[in-house]
Amino acid sequence: MKKIAIQGTKGSFHDIAAHKLFPDEAILLICCAHFQDVFDAVKADSQIIGLVAIENTIAGSLLQNHELLRKSQLQIIGEYKLRISHCLVCLPDEDWKDIVEVNSHPIALMQCQEFLDSHPSFKVVEAEDTAKSAEMIKKKNLRGHAAICSKAAAEIYGMKILQEGIETNKHNFTRFLVIADPWMADDFRKDKSINKANIVFSLPHTEGSLSQVLSILSFYNINLTKIQSLPIIGREWEYLFYVDIAFKDYLRYKQAIDAITPLIKELRILGEYEEGKSSI
Numbered sequence: 001m002k003k004i005a006i007q008g009t010k011g012s013f014h015d016i017a018a019h020k021l022f023p024d025e026a027i028l029l030i031c032c033a034h035f036q037d038v039f040d041a042v043k044a045d046s047q048i049i050g051l052v053a054i055e056n057t058i059a060g061s062l063l064q065n066h067e068l069l070r071k072s073q074l075q076i077i078g079e080y081k082l083r084i085s086h087c088l089v090c091l092p093d094e095d096w097k098d099i100v101e102v103n104s105h106p107i108a109l110m111q112c113q114e115f116l117d118s119h120p121s122f123k124v125v126e127a128e129d130t131a132k133s134a135e136m137i138k139k140k141n142l143r144g145h146a147a148i149c150s151k152a153a154a155e156i157y158g159m160k161i162l163q164e165g166i167e168t169n170k171h172n173f174t175r176f177l178v179i180a181d182p183w184m185a186d187d188f189r190k191d192k193s194i195n196k197a198n199i200v201f202s203l204p205h206t207e208g209s210l211s212q213v214l215s216i217l218s219f220y221n222i223n224l225t226k227i228q229s230l231p232i233i234g235r236e237w238e239y240l241f242y243v244d245i246a247f248k249d250y251l252r253y254k255q256a257i258d259a260i261t262p263l264i265k266e267l268r269i270l271g272e273y274e275e276g277k278s279s280i
Contacts, residue, residue, distance in 0.1 A: 005030040005041040005050045011131035011153030017082045017176045018051050020279055033128060035065055039072045046181035056174045059107045061228055066242050069270055075185040076198050076271020078178035081278040086112050086167045089134055089159035090146045096162060101125055103133040104148035112148055115166040134159050189273060194250055198270040200242045213260050220256035222247050246275060
């Protein structure tokens, strides 16, 4: 049985992604209130793997998780890209005319902004989690409240679905990273074709330092799929660069890393893994 720590509860998109990632395995979910708790759970027990959202095609990057990953010393061992579709749900005996307040995670609310704008009478209130919002409404019998969550959460908590597919962009995907103790990473990666990596580094505050690094990666046929910069606290105008790279030749990738190492500072490889699949 796989033990997987997620942010959120049963029926959350983290839960859905975990089961899609390991469709033929029994899963023991470790539900955490916050992302920090996920990292703490994995560090406390090397048999636990974590699943954390890292970016969304509408809302962008979850910057806090970049930093949590860097500071944790855990390794990325995989990824999964989940199609996100939101529902508006309420208590079974209520309907549209009864709804005065909508609760959900702030990212979910952002993804459904066009729908919410079309219902200006709804009071929008941020909550800890999508599925948790549905669970709370049902458990406390909060009349007049609706939640934005997955269809799975609505079914789990016995909620009525008022409307499906309320997300603004129908090409709404979230990318999740699988994280593990470095000592266990090789076991999880066995029999995988490693063709993707995440690295983080800082640069000397000199002209052209970033362009030199990017030119070398290009020379080695390394594809940059994402680059994200975050300021280094206490070091004015210096940044950490989080870079996702894809490659076909693992040896060329290692040669590229060796080639850029003299030009950069504080290089860390956050993980090497096989590019993840996307849900339909």
